[in-house]
């Protein structure tokens with residue numbers, strides 16, 4: 052115990068989901084405070100914390116009056132859009148025609164869905180539409196490592212998942228489009244993701260911020276688009292407001308509950324900010 056310097060909990064927003072059914076032992080992390088010496092600090096790290104989540108984290112980790120270091124939650128290089136209603140095949144037809152046109156210059160893209168079954172059907176639809184154009188170069192022997200699009204979910208073996216991630220992370224790899232369940236998207240750390248699509252609604256704005264945060268980590272421009280149907284039982288009131296909104300800048304609705312939310316930051320990035328700003332700017336011209 053004398054060698055213990057600190058206890059660090061990364062991705063600390065996850066403490067909300069720890070409990071009886073999931074990572075039971077993790078939910079007891081707070082008990083460490085009574086076991087470890089008082090001079091050993093507990094550090095919690097997260098990229099997304101609303102005020103509510105902040106209180107849950109400090110409470111579950113038994114942090115009393117913690118020192119808080121935080122910065123603006125805004126991601127200035129991400130533009131947010133809610134797309135008009137569209138069916139799945141039409142959405143993927145759009146993706147495929149762009150992919151056909153741009154091939155290995157297609158911007159790195161993640162398509163998120165909550166359900167594995169949706170991910171699997173999206174991949175099947177794309178394969179049917181693309182046929183041998185799914186491989187780069189066209190006509191090459193069909194091997195997974197030359198696919199332009201692939202699917203990344205819990206049913207992949209660990210080795211396969213690692214391999215897909217490595218392909219995706221390589222800036223000039225043939226793998227341009229990754230279909231992933233939101234549960235696995237957390238592992239996808241790739242600096243040059245330019246587009247994040249959501250097929251189906253995330254449950255709450257905080258979750259959406261976390262998932263779209265995969266985009267534009269290199270600070271270059273990126274876009275985040277939700278295809279909102281289907282809205283499920285999981286969709287919170289706040290998320291429904293975000294989806295049906297047509298007047299309020301999207302960043303306000305996404306970030307207003309975050310620590311360090313600052314009113315003046317909302318419109319800084321002008322028309323890059325969101326579809327609502329964009330529409331306003333066009334009306335003024």
Ligand SMILES: [Zn+2]
Pocket residue numbers: 300301302321323324325326327328329
């Ligand atoms: Zn905006």
